[in-house]
Amino acid sequence: MTEGVVARPDLWANFIWPAYAITLVGLLGLLIWAFVSMRSAEKKAEESKRR
Amino acid sequence: MHRYANPTRFLKIARVATPIVALLGLALTAAGLWIGLFASPPDYQQGESVRIMYVHVPAAWLGAGGYMSLAIASATALIWRHPLATIAARAIAPAGAAFTAICLVSGSLWGKPTWGTYWVWDARLTSMLVLLFLYLGYLALSASEAEKGGEARASSILALVGVINLPIIKYSVEWWNTLHQGSSISVVNASSKIAPELLTPLLLSVAGFSFLFAAIVLMRMRAMLAQQRVEARSRRMAEALA
Numbered sequence: 001m002t003e004g005v006v007a008r009p010d011l012w013a014n015f016i017w018p019a020y021a022i023t024l025v026g027l028l029g030l031l032i033w034a035f036v037s038m039r040s041a042e043k044k045a046e047e048s049k050r051r
Numbered sequence: 052m053h054r055y056a057n058p059t060r061f062l063k064i065a066r067v068a069t070p071i072v073a074l075l076g077l078a079l080t081a082a083g084l085w086i087g088l089f090a091s092p093p094d095y096q097q098g099e100s101v102r103i104m105y106v107h108v109p110a111a112w113l114g115a116g117g118y119m120s121l122a123i124a125s126a127t128a129l130i131w132r133h134p135l136a137t138i139a140a141r142a143i144a145p146a147g148a149a150f151t152a153i154c155l156v157s158g159s160l161w162g163k164p165t166w167g168t169y170w171v172w173d174a175r176l177t178s179m180l181v182l183l184f185l186y187l188g189y190l191a192l193s194a195s196e197a198e199k200g201g202e203a204r205a206s207s208i209l210a211l212v213g214v215i216n217l218p219i220i221k222y223s224v225e226w227w228n229t230l231h232q233g234s235s236i237s238v239v240n241a242s243s244k245i246a247p248e249l250l251t252p253l254l255l256s257v258a259g260f261s262f263l264f265a266a267i268v269l270m271r272m273r274a275m276l277a278q279q280r281v282e283a284r285s286r287r288m289a290e291a292l293a
Contacts, residue, residue: 014100015160023106034270041277048281
């Protein structure tokens with residue numbers, strides 16, 4: 001079902017795919033950045049506590 | 052409220068809440084966007100391009116709502132000088148800026164098939180652009196304050212001054228003749244002009260984006276609290292050695 005929708009020219013012509021792609025890349029990028037920075041900061045805090 | 056503003060107690064709650072909030076955000080966003088793309092009907096006037104609404108509207112609400120929470124956190128930091136409030140404000144700002152940028156880009160892509168142009172200096176679009184600049188200004192100022200180790204006074208004042216832009220965004224479509232359409236959903240009256248088939252995925256996306264926003268803020272707050280612990284320990288060690 002989705003394959004037909006993905007290839008539909010009207011969804012490309014109306015910029016729906018670019019809008020969704022930019023949004024998802026932005027959201028997931030932000031989520032991954034927040035997660036990685038949290039993990040590395042908490043790891044450093046653990047190490048400094050042990051020292 | 053003050054009971055939960057204790058950093059140790061906050062961290063205890065945040066460690067449990069972060070994965071739950073993040074997973075809820077991912078699931079609801081996926082459901083909202085999936086239904087919006089594949090199961091909801093096209094609009095009778097706008098056709099397929101209405102599907103951009105499912106990413107544009109939640110991003111716009113969170114861009115503006117995020118700024119309101121940034122201002123509340125900044126006011127709390129200024130009045131009660133609570134360190135957790137400053138950390139909350141600094142955690143909200145990058146998420147709010149990103150959601151505002153997503154709103155502007157997706158709105159611009161929606162504008163091309165609907166209005167025939169990516170951008171017009173319309174009151175709603177311009178006030179949203181000003182909101183992005185306010186977020187960027189706050190980020191730059193608070194980063195410089197954090198680098199100097201000072202209190203977040205100037206950035207908090209900037210956040211509070213910027214609140215004036217929120218009613219301008221909200222009422223811009225009523226106060227001026229704009230290309231941007233008027234509001235279709237009223238939170239105050241709990242009413243909507245949108246058909247239920249289109250409203251359901253929109254509300255799912257709004258809920259999903261909200262949980263994702265909260266998860267990002269929680270993770271950033273945890274990261275900043277961990278950094279503060281490291282810096283405090285290094286300072287204590289340096290003092291002990293001196």
